[in-house]
Amino acid sequence: MQKCSHCQQKFTLGQVFKSFWCNYKTILCANCKTQYNHTTKNKTLGGISAALGVIFGSLAWALIELDKSTKIVILLVVTILFTLLFSVFSSYFFTFERVDVKNHA
Numbered sequence: 120m121q122k123c124s125h126c127q128q129k130f131t132l133g134q135v136f137k138s139f140w141c142n143y144k145t146i147l148c149a150n151c152k153t154q155y156n157h158t159t160k161n162k163t164l165g166g167i168s169a170a171l172g173v174i175f176g177s178l179a180w181a182l183i184e185l186d187k188s189t190k191i192v193i194l195l196v197v198t199i200l201f202t203l204l205f206s207v208f209s210s211y212f213f214t215f216e217r218v219d220v221k222n223h224a
Protein backbone atom coordinates (compact mmCIF):
# COMPACT_ATOMS: atom_id res chain seq x y z
CA MET A 120 0.00 0.00 0.00
CA GLN A 121 1.19 3.51 -0.80
CA LYS A 122 2.56 5.78 1.94
CA CYS A 123 1.77 9.42 2.51
CA SER A 124 4.54 11.39 0.81
CA HIS A 125 4.39 13.99 3.56
CA CYS A 126 4.53 11.95 6.78
CA GLN A 127 5.18 8.35 5.57
CA GLN A 128 1.95 7.13 7.16
CA LYS A 129 0.74 4.04 5.26
CA PHE A 130 -2.76 4.04 3.83
CA THR A 131 -4.84 1.16 5.16
CA LEU A 132 -6.66 -1.32 2.94
CA GLY A 133 -9.95 -0.33 4.57
CA GLN A 134 -9.31 3.33 3.80
CA VAL A 135 -8.46 2.63 0.16
CA PHE A 136 -11.30 0.13 -0.28
CA LYS A 137 -13.90 2.46 1.22
CA SER A 138 -12.77 5.36 -0.93
CA PHE A 139 -12.92 3.13 -4.01
CA TRP A 140 -16.54 2.15 -3.28
CA CYS A 141 -17.42 5.82 -2.63
CA ASN A 142 -16.78 6.47 -6.32
CA TYR A 143 -13.03 7.08 -5.98
CA LYS A 144 -13.41 9.59 -3.17
CA THR A 145 -10.35 11.66 -2.21
CA ILE A 146 -8.28 9.93 0.48
CA LEU A 147 -7.20 11.87 3.56
CA CYS A 148 -3.98 10.83 5.28
CA ALA A 149 -5.05 9.61 8.75
CA ASN A 150 -2.04 11.33 10.28
CA CYS A 151 -1.45 14.69 8.55
CA LYS A 152 -4.72 15.14 6.59
CA THR A 153 -2.96 15.52 3.24
CA GLN A 154 -5.40 14.82 0.42
CA TYR A 155 -4.83 12.23 -2.29
CA ASN A 156 -6.71 11.57 -5.49
CA HIS A 157 -7.08 8.23 -7.24
CA THR A 158 -4.99 7.92 -10.40
CA THR A 159 -6.42 6.79 -13.75
CA LYS A 160 -4.72 3.44 -13.12
CA ASN A 161 -7.00 2.81 -10.12
CA LYS A 162 -10.07 3.55 -12.20
CA THR A 163 -8.86 1.10 -14.84
CA LEU A 164 -8.23 -1.56 -12.18
CA GLY A 165 -11.66 -0.90 -10.70
CA GLY A 166 -13.24 -1.32 -14.12
CA ILE A 167 -11.37 -4.57 -14.67
CA SER A 168 -12.52 -5.86 -11.24
CA ALA A 169 -16.15 -5.16 -12.12
CA ALA A 170 -15.72 -6.74 -15.57
CA LEU A 171 -14.16 -9.87 -14.04
CA GLY A 172 -17.02 -10.06 -11.54
CA VAL A 173 -19.53 -9.97 -14.40
CA ILE A 174 -17.55 -12.60 -16.35
CA PHE A 175 -17.53 -14.97 -13.35
CA GLY A 176 -21.22 -14.30 -12.81
CA SER A 177 -21.95 -15.21 -16.43
CA LEU A 178 -19.82 -18.34 -16.12
CA ALA A 179 -21.85 -19.42 -13.09
CA TRP A 180 -25.00 -18.70 -15.10
CA ALA A 181 -23.75 -20.83 -18.01
CA LEU A 182 -22.45 -23.73 -15.92
CA ILE A 183 -25.13 -24.19 -13.29
CA GLU A 184 -28.23 -26.07 -14.25
CA LEU A 185 -31.03 -24.97 -11.98
CA ASP A 186 -34.37 -23.23 -12.40
CA LYS A 187 -34.18 -19.63 -13.60
CA SER A 188 -35.06 -17.86 -10.34
CA THR A 189 -32.34 -19.72 -8.42
CA LYS A 190 -29.86 -18.99 -11.20
CA ILE A 191 -30.59 -15.24 -11.03
CA VAL A 192 -29.78 -15.26 -7.30
CA ILE A 193 -26.57 -17.22 -7.92
CA LEU A 194 -25.64 -14.87 -10.79
CA LEU A 195 -26.04 -11.81 -8.55
CA VAL A 196 -24.22 -13.34 -5.57
CA VAL A 197 -21.31 -14.59 -7.69
CA THR A 198 -21.00 -11.27 -9.56
CA ILE A 199 -21.00 -9.20 -6.35
CA LEU A 200 -18.70 -11.60 -4.52
CA PHE A 201 -16.11 -11.68 -7.30
CA THR A 202 -16.30 -7.93 -7.91
CA LEU A 203 -15.59 -7.40 -4.19
CA LEU A 204 -12.83 -9.99 -4.22
CA PHE A 205 -11.08 -8.52 -7.25
CA SER A 206 -11.46 -4.96 -5.97
CA VAL A 207 -9.84 -5.92 -2.65
CA PHE A 208 -7.02 -7.51 -4.62
CA SER A 209 -6.59 -4.54 -6.96
CA SER A 210 -6.64 -2.11 -3.99
CA TYR A 211 -3.12 -3.33 -3.21
CA PHE A 212 -1.97 -1.93 -6.56
CA PHE A 213 -3.70 1.41 -6.28
CA THR A 214 -1.59 4.54 -6.49
CA PHE A 215 -2.50 8.04 -5.42
CA GLU A 216 -1.41 11.51 -6.37
CA ARG A 217 -1.17 14.23 -3.78
CA VAL A 218 -3.63 17.08 -4.10
CA ASP A 219 -1.67 20.31 -4.05
CA VAL A 220 -3.93 22.58 -2.04
CA LYS A 221 -1.85 25.69 -2.77
CA ASN A 222 -2.42 25.49 -6.51
CA HIS A 223 -6.07 24.69 -6.03
CA ALA A 224 -7.37 28.12 -5.11
Ligand SMILES: [Zn+2]
Nearest residue numbers: 123126148151
Ligand atom coordinates in the same frame (compact mmCIF):
# COMPACT_ATOMS: atom_id res chain seq x y z
ZN1 LIG B 1 0.42 12.10 5.95
